[in-house]
Amino acid sequence: MLRSVLRLGLAGVLLSSLVANAHARELDTAFGEIEVPDAPQRVVTLYEGALDATLAAGVTPIGAIASRGSNDVAAYIGEHTDVSALEMVGVTRELNIEAVLRLQPDLILAAPQLSEEQYQLLSRIAPTVVPKTSGFSRDSWKAETQLFGQALGKEAEIDEALENVEQRAAELNERLSDANVGGTAYLVRWMPAGPMVMSSELFSTGVLASTGLIVEDEGLVSEGSAHSDVLSLENLSLIDSDWLFLATLNEDGQQALDAAEQSNAFTRLNVVQQEHVVPVNGQVWSSASGPLAAQAILNDIEQALLP
């Protein structure tokens, strides 16, 4: 009985995905099936991952939100488009819906966390694509990127961008193991009272893991949150690993390292004494996602681990 119900359900899922493929301009989003225009011209991205994916697909959006902890988009975006042409329409936590309306978009790409109320408002302005991601998982950004690619009608470009990331990671993985570099790694955000361990299920830690490093969070991060609480300095030895990636919310990882080095609980860690601490750009490592950010992270890893 149970088995036949399961089979029926599975058949249904397969059938519906076939139907979705047949009509490529109809998308399966978190708020149900929506229809998107054939070739969107005025795209507004309300999510850093969407901005990244849109640029990776070769489309230039007209509006975007600021990177977390900043008043502008993440600095790495500037390498891929003319940032001054991008209208800012708010920050992650506070969308300026009037600014979105003013831009008169024909497609809105939003974050998976978008609330129902905001969706109702935005979807009256333009078709709003909200990915179905829930919780944190290393690879959810790929599905998100693919969905945005479908929405833009640029499936081929996105598939290529994702493939490039995978290839580059595999290549880096090989070079690292050839150079005998590897082992365990943590991604940590430094706070004045101590470190916060970032979940091993994030976009950036996922990219880190794809190069062969063993990324952990020691069970310190509870299910469904991006990072642990601020760890007691007494427990700093828990993050003593082969490599320590150190970020703040903003661009300046070096500043985070300087602050951390004032604490002798930090400087006595083995990983610090081996100079295996890598200060990284928090905009890319703890806020962004998408194929371009993945390439930026892979660049960082290559530069730090294969000097």
Next chain:
Amino acid sequence: MTVSSLTQRFEQRTLLLSLLTALVAVSVVSLLVGAGSVSPLQALSILLGSEDSDAHFVVWGLRAPRTLIGIVVGMALGVSGALLQAVARNPLAEPGLLGVSAGAAFAVALALVLGSSAATLRISVAQLGALIGCLCVLGVARWRGVGNDPVRLVLAGAAFSALLGAMTALLLLFDQRSADEVRFWVIGSLAGRRLEDLIAVLPSIAFCTLLVALIARPLSALALGERMASGLGHHPQLIRALVVLCVALLVGAATAIAGPIIFVGLVVPFVARAFAGPDIRRTLWFCLPIGPLIVVSADVISRLVVAPSELPLGVLTALCGAPVLIAVVRARRLPML
């Protein structure tokens, strides 16, 4: 001096001694327990001269500095609370409620936004902010001629603290980068503070100690009334100014090392008065062990409740202090100062 007052003095002295003993005991506990993997037994063997380097670092490198800082912060907050309550003649005067902590936090936020890094400048800036915040509140309350009205002073303090808090929030909105660094200033904590920070504020604390020793006597005369104090040859205006300076320096120093720790300055003088009676000089003596006792105990608890993380100390003191304030308000008999 009568026999009864002599026995009373003797009793108070033993009381003071037992409070000091309790403080020593709590300090030892503070060295023994923590959020980390170093057990009380291991820590004890370190105290007895064992040489395990990791445990040695945790006990002497982490727990000892924060215990020391807790003791100094507790003393500073307790004494400044008692001083402020005496000079404002108001049992509800609390440095945190009087805009001192909010002033310090605002000054630090301003300095960070203007580009100074968290490591430099912090202590003098926080102290200056505390002084200005305190002066503003006392100024507002005095201008209205309601220096003796507990409710108005507390309201003026609450209003000013809210204003400064809003301005801090505004600064942080303009410059989101500072938000991370300033978050620490919204809720106090002893974690991750360094002995260097403590040493940086020691001169001003020493200066305040000297000042308190000088003004304690005129201050207790002031309790008899302004005219009586003038008649005894004191200068009420000068004394008040010195006390405010002292409170701002002490609280500024405490806030600079540990962030705003609210309610300690309110609760400690209450407990001290219960032991010492109304005389401000004795109250001050009792504040010295009681303040650190409360701060260090709260810090020990804050380390244990959410291990392997720590609860910020400011959260814990607010959780415990708020009910005390409510109890004070509900007990109709507010002590007259």
